[in-house]
Amino acid sequence: MPELPEVEEVRRTLIAAVRDEIIDGVTVLRPDYVRHGRKTIRNLKGSGIIDITRLGKRLFWQLTPSACMVTHLGMTGRITLRPDDKPAEPHTHLVLGLKTGKFLHFSDARRFGGVWLYAAESQALQAHVTGRLGADALNLAVTDLDGWKQKRVPLKAELLSQKTVAGLGNIYVDEALWMARLHPLRRVDQLPHAARALLTHCIHEVLHASLAMGGTTLRDYRDANANAGRFAQSLNVYGRAGQPCRRCGTTLRKFLIAQRTTVICPKCQRAGRHRTEK
């Protein structure tokens, strides 16, 4: 399940391969996978790929002239570079041919991801981001969390929402909270500054550690060169319910928060006095 480190790894492997490439052909195999700009996506023929940036789990493809393609991998999305346009994977929804003879394949079994095409600097593109995505988790500053003082929301729900911190999913939220010894049901408005600073630090830590190993592959994730990530073996809580905490040996416990499986160490991550009442 691609979260920030996996998307960043895809971005890095992609940009190294396709910067300054020209799109020479557009094959839409599944029109409804293009969530915005379905009618104009074929006009990308002739467009150049200037850059690929990232905010949270989304990639922003800066294209000439004056277009921006947003991609989200959802749960099972892959963007892979192949030598031909023959769909190599099931559920290939979009293929972009490049002038140098390479092909970008967009596949996504569950179709939780998608592709959005906008005019560059358009209001629609702005709206795609505004109100939805907060600060990128990799560049998070403590001050980005100032708005939490007025928010009566459980920590985990807030982190998953992307609204303040963009890029974390179920895996890295659980990992960062364990590292910071914070209970996922703590209310964000009850976190003192020191806890917000610690959390910011731990988010950086876990993301950098994962990036250094090419991300986490549980099953589906691959980078643009079809390589899996190796961080799964370093996970401390995610998927380890019933196993001992690597810090204190206490048995890790699993429960649901906001419909998400959550794993914590009940000893390291105390609920505290300010737990969200449930």
Added chain:
DNA sequence: TTAGGCCTGCAC
């Protein structure tokens, strides 16, 4: 704020 829907593959 929460539940449901999207969607497929895989474990049971």
Added chain:
DNA sequence: GTGCAGGCCTAA
């Protein structure tokens, strides 16, 4: 065969 996994959006 059933149910679960999950990001994110919409509706109640």
